[in-house]
Amino acid sequence: MxxxxxxxxxxxxxxxxxxxxxxxxxxxxxxxxxxxxxxxxxxxxxxxxxxxxxxxxxxxxxxxxxxxxxxxxxxxxxxxxxxxxxxxxxxxxxxxxxxxxxxxxxxxxxxxxxxxxxxxxxxxxxxxxxxxxxxxxxxxxxxxxxxxxxxxxxxxxxxxxxxxxxxxxxxxxxxxxxxxxxxxxxxxxxxxxxxxxxxxxxxxxxxxxxxxxxxxxxxxxxxxxxxxxxxxxxxxxxPRGCHAVAIDGRGPKFDGGIVTRLDCVPFGIAVNRDCRRFYDEGEDFWPKRYAIWGGLIARQPDQIAYGIVDSKTIGRFIPSVYPPIEAQSVAELARRLRLEPGALVATIDRFNRSVRPGAFDMSRFDDCRTEGLDPPKSHxxxxxxxxxxxxxxxxxxxxxxxxxxxxxxxxxxxxxxxxxxxxxxxxxxxxxxxxxxxxxxxxxx
Ligand SMILES: Cc1cc2nc3c(=O)[nH]c(=O)nc-3n(C[C@H](O)[C@H](O)[C@H](O)COP(=O)(O)OP(=O)(O)OC[C@H]3O[C@@H](n4cnc5c(N)ncnc54)[C@H](O)[C@@H]3O)c2cc1C
Known part of the structure; x- marks a missing residue:
């Protein structure tokens, strides 16, 4: 030039x-x-x-x-x-x-x-x-x-x-x-x-x-x-190493900024399009883990995942600017998310059965965990x-x-x-x- x-x-x-x-x-x-x-x-x-x-x-x-x-x-x-x-x-x-x-x-x-x-x-x-x-x-x-x-x-x-x-x-x-x-x-x-x-x-x-x-x-x-x-x-x-967070799929292509970030992951489970969990949502404190979730989701089919939480957790994390999609049952939620209801129900049932009792506390590594589940939930x-x-x-x-x-x-x-x-x-x-x-x-x- x-x-x-x-x-x-x-x-x-x-x-x-x-x-x-x-x-x-x-x-x-x-x-x-x-x-x-x-x-x-x-x-x-x-x-x-x-x-x-x-x-x-x-x-x-x-x-x-x-x-x-x-x-x-x-x-x-x-x-x-x-x-x-x-x-x-x-x-x-x-x-x-x-x-x-x-x-x-x-x-x-x-x-x-x-x-x-x-x-x-x-x-x-x-x-x-x-x-x-x-x-x-x-x-x-x-x-x-x-x-x-x-x-x-x-x-x-x-x-x-x-x-x-x-x-x-x-x-x-x-x-x-x-x-x-x-x-x-x-x-x-x-x-x-x-x-x-x-x-x-x-x-x-x-x-x-x-x-x-x-x-x-x-x-x-x-x-x-x-x-x-x-x-x-x-x-x-x-070049594939990225600091990429989970962001709301309803956000714009560019410049969505901080309000499209999804902070719900450690409070529930994340599943891919096939209703399968693919990573330990509770591996470490969120500030040390949130920036790996974009890369994890990028490796899933269609580059999409769904963060699923129980109503008890609402108010405990910073919400996305878009309202959550809610339902009274897991099967109903799957239909609203256009996921296969049987598959989502099976994943969540299996997850719930593996949960061991504990005292939930986000400020420390608490004793709420799963047993016998793979994956575990433990820039x-x-x-x-x-x-x-x-x-x-x-x-x-x-x-x-x-x-x-x-x-x-x-x-x-x-x-x-x-x-x-x-x-x-x-x-x-x-x-x-x-x-x-x-x-x-x-x-x-
Ligand atoms: C939504 C979001 C939230 C974040 N929150 C935090 C946070 O709270 N704390 C934190 O530490 N980090 C955060 N990060 C990461 C942080 O933004 C970056 O680490 C930091 O801003 C990088 O600064 P920088 O000056 O290197 O780049 P940038 O701030 O991205 O600036 C790059 C600049 O270069 C310009 N440019 C690019 N190419 C050219 C060119 N060829 N000629 C002229 N100009 C050019 C661009 O227009 C831009 O102005 C966040 C990132 C995002 C996306």
Missing amino acids: TAKQTETCDVLIVGGGNAALCAALTAQRAGAKVMVVESAPQAFRGGNSRHTRDIRYLHAAATGYVTGPYPEGEFWDDLSRVTGSETDERLARLVIRESADLESWALANGVRWQQPLRGTLHLTRTNLFMLGGGKAMMNAYYDAARRLGIPIAYETEARELKLRDGEFLSAVVRRGAETREIGAKSVVIAAGGFEANIPWLKEYWGEAAENFLIRGTQYNQGRMLKELLEHGAKPVGD WALGVTVNERAQVVMQDDRPAKNIFAAGEVMAGNILRRGYLAGFGLTIGSVFGRIAGREAARHALG
Whole structure:
């Protein structure tokens, strides 16, 4: 693609979500002249970050916003457990340690935290909740960027990265029919993942990908990830490895956001189209398991499953925005869901017969469980490798001098599998700030 180089800056930031804005604010404050290109229009700016609610961070004591301490040892143990220790420990510990000032850093940039509330999935001690959610957080960061004089080019998609001898020179960007080239001394790629690119997903999932509902932004097409890989960046993570939650099948194709998430799974059972259970719904606390359910359902026929709960559980979990489909008997429920009544009745009968008596308690591993039943009831992670300075590492294991990455595009270094609620933003905030600082240092040096 050829285009005229019309502008230059010190640090070009590609993307407009949390990682991008953390990088932009940090680089501009360090004295660099920053530009941001965001493919979404202004009303949809902020990527998946605008759908978020909470962020996990290291802290030594309760504050007005969290109910108790979350020390490094516990944070690290939680991460090791969900990832099965498949993580780059050096980078993971860096994220944990550098998350300690996020409460005050975000406050200083206009974010307002919420006091701890009920119904926050056991997260009131470990995670900060944004007042007004991720949209308010992103608005605060954009407002801080405006006050610092950072130009934001909306509806502007970076299409191509131009490099010479492994060094970034410029990016070709497109807005509508207009193509131009922006030169910069360094670039930060914070353009999210490729979860909205259905043709790319099909390469790994086949036709099943057509049935996926993407509850995040439609603008994360992975074009920058592809560019980096084509320029020789070292990949990290599993392209089929995803942090995908169970979402209401009645939701829209894109951007359904948090209100389409189904949190009922650990309170009942989940069956596929053939009325078969396919995974242990009570394997661990929900914040450590909810992000595997999208991947589990993606492997079921027609990529659909049904979460079935007893009326006693209503009010104990955050409901979907769509009302539940209710019935007075299991057979009637099956008919309403267009499932085979005999098969659903048999699965539920078998489940109920295997349940051993116990005292139900969602705040601990309780003794309500099944016996003799199989299965028991007891974030697409492909990205680029980075080092601790957020430099993209190339296939010869050498870091690219002036190419930095932050957020979902490099989260696979730390979360190769598994997910910890609120940790996507932690990675993006910490690595966004590191990338901004290092990109500015390179540009000004
Ligand atoms: C519904 C939902 C709820 C979530 N809730 C939470 C939560 O509460 N806590 C948490 O920690 N995590 C949560 N996550 C995960 C979290 O959203 C991500 O980990 C995080 O937002 C990633 O930030 P990012 O800056 O890397 O990417 P994003 O915020 O997705 O930003 C990527 C940006 O890049 C832009 N872009 C893409 N390609 C280009 C291009 N070629 N040129 C220019 N711009 C481009 C996009 O428009 C977008 O603005 C949630 C995700 C979803 C979908």
